[in-house]
Amino acid sequence: MNKYLDISPEVQQALNEGRPVVALESTIISHGMPYPKNVETALMVEQCVRDNGAVPATIAVIGGRLKAGLSHEEIEHLGKAGRAVTKASRRDLPALVARGIDGATTVTTTMIIAHMAGIKIFATGGIGGVHRGAETTMDISADLEELAQTPVMVVCAGAKSILDLGLTLEYLETKGVPVIGYGTEELPAFYTRKSGFAVDYRVDSPKELADMFRAQRGLDYKGGMLVTNPIPEEYSMDKEVIDAAIEQALKECKEQGIHGKDTTPFLLAKVVELTGGDSLESNIKLVLNNAKIAALTAKELAEN
Ligand code: PSU
Ligand code: MN
Numbered sequence: 001m002n003k004y005l006d007i008s009p010e011v012q013q014a015l016n017e018g019r020p021v022v023a024l025e026s027t028i029i030s031h032g033m034p035y036p037k038n039v040e041t042a043l044m045v046e047q048c049v050r051d052n053g054a055v056p057a058t059i060a061v062i063g064g065r066l067k068a069g070l071s072h073e074e075i076e077h078l079g080k081a082g083r084a085v086t087k088a089s090r091r092d093l094p095a096l097v098a099r100g101i102d103g104a105t106t107v108t109t110t111m112i113i114a115h116m117a118g119i120k121i122f123a124t125g126g127i128g129g130v131h132r133g134a135e136t137t138m139d140i141s142a143d144l145e146e147l148a149q150t151p152v153m154v155v156c157a158g159a160k161s162i163l164d165l166g167l168t169l170e171y172l173e174t175k176g177v178p179v180i181g182y183g184t185e186e187l188p189a190f191y192t193r194k195s196g197f198a199v200d201y202r203v204d205s206p207k208e209l210a211d212m213f214r215a216q217r218g219l220d221y222k223g224g225m226l227v228t229n230p231i232p233e234e235y236s237m238d239k240e241v242i243d244a245a246i247e248q249a250l251k252e253c254k255e256q257g258i259h260g261k262d263t264t265p266f267l268l269a270k271v272v273e274l275t276g277g278d279s280l281e282s283n284i285k286l287v288l289n290n291a292k293i294a295a296l297t298a299k300e301l302a303e304n
Contacts, residue, residue: 002116004097008069011057015118020054020298022291023068023114023122023152029058030078030085030104031265032125033280034272039079041284043072045291049123052295057119059110061088064100068117078104087261089142107154108146111224115150120213120301123155123294125287126190127226128264129168132250139263140171147224148175153213155227155294157286158188158195161246162267165195172226173200180212180227182293188230191237191282199228206293210300229293235285237278245274 001007007015014021024045029038046056058070060078067074078085081102088096088103090112096103105113107127114122128141147154159168165187172179181187181199189195203209213225230236249270258266272280 005066011069014055020302022294023119024058025110026060026104027106048291054295054298061103107143111150111152121298123290129163147177155290158228160190182229191242193230206296209297231286
C-alpha cells in the first residue's frame, strides 16, 4: 500500500472481502455546494450508496494524508471550511503531502486515490472538461487526462454547459475514453437530460456497465470509463433558465478576470446564486441518482 494512503477500517474490510465499494469526491463538498447543504448532501450520498448495497469511501487529503473513507467529523470539517480548503488536483498532491495540509479532491485526485486503494467505481455530479474559449485560454480540466490514464469508472450526470461539451467529447475520443450513456444515446448536460451530442455507447443496466468495465480491464487499457447518467426527469431544469444563468456566470467570470483553478468553483457558485437555489436541489438529486447506479454496478463487479 502507498505510504501516504490511509484506508478507513470499514473500507479496508470491504475491499479485503471483495465487497462492493464506491468512491466519492470531496471538492463537490467544499467547492461545489454551500454549507450546510454540502455536508447534508455528502452524508445522504454515503447513505444512498449503503442503501444500494455498497460501502462508501469519501476521498480527501487530511493533514497531508490521502484518505479513502472519511469520518462524519472530517466531512463536516471540509464542508464548513468550504473554499478555504485547497482544491486539490494532480499537481497539488505533492505539496499537500509534503506540507501536511488538507485538500478537497477533484475528480482527478479522487480517481488517483481510489485506484491506489483498489476501488474501481466512483460517483460524482459533474466532471471538468474543455472550457469554452479553450482555443485561446487552453483551460482544459485535468479530469480528462486522468480519465485517459487511471482505470476507474466515473459515474456522473454529464458536464455542465459552462464547458464546451463538443470539444470535451472530442478530447475524450482522442484520449480513448469510452463515454457511455446510461439509458440514453445522448450526452446529458448535468441540469438537463439532453445536450444535442451523442454518447459512444448506450447501456441499460448495471450488469452491462460491469461487463464493459471488465472488458476494458481485460484489454489491459490504462484508462478509465465515463458513464453519463441523466438527471431524473422530475428534477431536470428548464433549459432556458439554466442557459441564461450560465451565460451570466461566464460573463461575470470574464469581467472579474477569474482564471485557472478558480474558474470552475466561481462558475458553480454563481449559477447557484443566479438560480436561487433551484439548481442546488437538482444537483443534489442527480448526485444521489449517480451514487445509486455506481453502487449497483460495484455490486455486479464484486459478484462476478
Ligand atoms: N463540475 C461540477 N461540479 C463540481 C466540479 C465540476 O459540476 O463539483 C468539480 C469537480 O471536483 C471537478 C472539478 O473534478 O470541479 C474540475 O475543476 P477544473 O475545471 O478546475 O478542473
Ligand atoms: Mn482549469
